[in-house]
Amino acid sequence: MNIILIGFMGSGKTTIGKKLAKRLGYQFVDTDQQIELEQGTTIHQMFTYMGESFFRKLETQLLLRLHHVKNTVISTGGGMVTTESNIELMKKIGTVVYLKMTVEEIWARMKHDQSRPLLQTANPLQTIQHLLQSREQKYLQADFTVNILDGSPQKVVTQIIQSF
Numbered sequence: 001m002n003i004i005l006i007g008f009m010g011s012g013k014t015t016i017g018k019k020l021a022k023r024l025g026y027q028f029v030d031t032d033q034q035i036e037l038e039q040g041t042t043i044h045q046m047f048t049y050m051g052e053s054f055f056r057k058l059e060t061q062l063l064l065r066l067h068h069v070k071n072t073v074i075s076t077g078g079g080m081v082t083t084e085s086n087i088e089l090m091k092k093i094g095t096v097v098y099l100k101m102t103v104e105e106i107w108a109r110m111k112h113d114q115s116r117p118l119l120q121t122a123n124p125l126q127t128i129q130h131l132l133q134s135r136e137q138k139y140l141q142a143d144f145t146v147n148i149l150d151g152s153p154q155k156v157v158t159q160i161i162q163s164f
C-alpha cells in the first residue's frame with residue numbers, strides 16, 4: 001500500500017510524511033526534494049530561471065515514474081493538484097490524504113518563509129487566501145481529509161493511521 005499526502009504549503013506534509021513512513025516501516029519520498037536532487041538545484045532557482053510550468057512538468061513526470069512503488073509514503077508539493085491529470089495519477093499510486101489547514105494556521109507558519117517562490121509577493125496573506133481558494137476543491141478530491149487541529153505531527157500521524 002502507498003499513501004500520498006497533499007495539501008497547502010506549510011501543512012507539514014514532509015514532516016508528517018517522514019514520521020508516518022517511520023511508524024509504518026514504509027519508504028519515504030518527498031517530490032520536492034526528489035526533483036531538487038535530480039535537477040541539482042532548488043525549486044526557487046527552477047521557478048526563477050525555468051519558470052513554474054517547467055517545474056509542474058517535472059512533478060507529473062515524477063508521479064509517472066512512481067507508479068510502481070510499494071509500501072511508500074509520498075509527500076507532494078502544495079501545487080501538485082494544479083496539474084489536472086495529477087490527482088488521477090496519485091490515486092493510481094495509492095490512497096491520497098489531504099492535510100487540511102485554515103488560512104490562519106497556514107499564515108502563522110508561512111509568514112516568515114522565504115523559500116516558497118509563490119509567496120514572495122507584496123501581500124503573501126492575500127496570496128495564500130487566493131491560492132487556497134482556487135485549490136481547495138482539488139485538494140478535496142483526496143480519498144480522505146485530515147483536519148490538522150493541533151500542531152503535533154505525531155498526533156496527525158495517528159489521525160491518518162486511524163482514518164484507514
Ligand code: S3P
Pocket residue numbers: 007008009010013032043076077078079080115116117118
Ligand atoms: C508549491 C509548493 C511547494 C513547492 C513549490 C510550489 C505550491 O511545496 O512545490 O514551491 O505551488 O504550492 P510545499 O507544499 O512542500 O511547500
